[in-house]
Amino acid sequence: MARDDNPPADDPFLLLGRLDGRLQGSTSADIFLARSRLEGASALCGLAGVPIAVRDLQDWIAGRTPPPRSSEGLNDPISVAAIFHIALSRDEDLSDPLARATLNALRSVLDDRAEAETYATSDLAHFGPLWRQVQAAADAPFPTGDLLSVADRIFELAASTEPAPTSGWDVVSLDGRTLNLPPRGRDRNWLLAVAVPRMLYRAGFTTRVIPSFILLPKYLPPSPAELARLMVQAIGRTAQTGLRELASLERAAARIQLDLQATKRSKAPLLARLQLSYPGLQPAAVARLLKVTPQGARKLLASASSASRPVLI
Incomplete structure (x- = not known):
């Protein structure tokens, strides 16, 4: 999965490079990164089994609603507030001034830390240590600058964060049979996906963290090579969508001064x-x-x- 020296025009890595390069000089890069952060959080929620739309996050940020799904019952495996807080914490120590500025602006509107403490205390206790482990491993140097190295790192993280086996529940049926039901685990792939945009940056694929590049499927494939292939496809789709959105944002921003x-x-x-x-x-x-x-x-x-x-x- 090394990058080609002469890629075709629709090559996923070429599209990623075009998006990353345009963001360096775009006057709408701040708007794009802000929206990308919400799009990435929405994708993470889908992986975690609590699907929401970007509009749901915008309503929460604007103060029109509580955190999405917070009033829909107790069966969700994790709170949206916890996912959003962990996703934002990924960018806290970045040296990119634009990323810090957009994060500070968002937290001036919505304090994700306070919201997570209110709505997701148990989730933070459960996933917080795991996230710190994932984040530290994601920042470690990559042996080579190809996508297979990133996929290998993801499989290593998946193995290291696998919960220890626990005993199941003994249940007695009506006819007297004793059944042992395995405990219901909470999926962790979304936690690995939080770190993927940062890993792409650390591996040299991008010059800044682009939060919408989540890339992972809900369930990991059998091998790192297969995962790398799926990530290439996801990079192409996400980069192409990002280029269209950036162009649209630039046109919209250019009209603001004239319209107002x-x-x-x-x-x-x-x-x-x-x-x-x-x-x-x-x-x-x-x-x-x-x-x-x-x-x-x-x-x-x-x-x-x-x-x-x-x-x-």
Whole structure:
């Protein structure tokens, strides 16, 4: 799975390189990374067995709803709040200033740490130590800069985080038979997937962590070679989608100044850019993000609602 020196135009690694390169100079890279973080979290929730849409996360961030699925019963294997918190914690120590800025902006609107403590205390206790183990192993140097090395690392992590076997439950049936039911384990593949964007960065495939590159299937295939093949396909799909979304964001951002007809000192264009990532922001969040008074935030939101808004294609 080494990278080809002369790849075709639709080569997954070429598409990944184009996306990574465009993000270096794009004026909409901050918006893209913010949305990519939500898309990655949505994909992780699907792997963990609690499927949600990006819109569900945006509603939670905007304060319109509690964490997705928090009121749907007690059968979910893990809380969305725990997954979101662990996904965000992956980027806490990155040296990339843009990644830190977008993470700080998000946490100014929604404190994922407090939300996880409220809604997912037991999940944090269960998965927290495992995540620290996965994160440390993901940051270790790779022997070679190919995708097979990444796949090998994922299989090593899967083996090291496998829970120790425990005894099952003895159940007596109505006719007197004794049955031993195996304990119900909690899937850990999503936890490995959290680290995949960071591993791609550490292995040299990207120049910054792109959070939407989750890549893993719900269940690992039989071998690292097969996993590497599946990841190549996922890289192509995700990079192609990312290039389209970045182009759409750039067109939308370019229209903001024209549509709003704002002065240079106005914060309305900045608010419009924020709303591309987090639609439905409440006045309190706008006031914190833009460093204006609550009254000023309400006026900005009112002016934004009356103006024509950029629409993503």
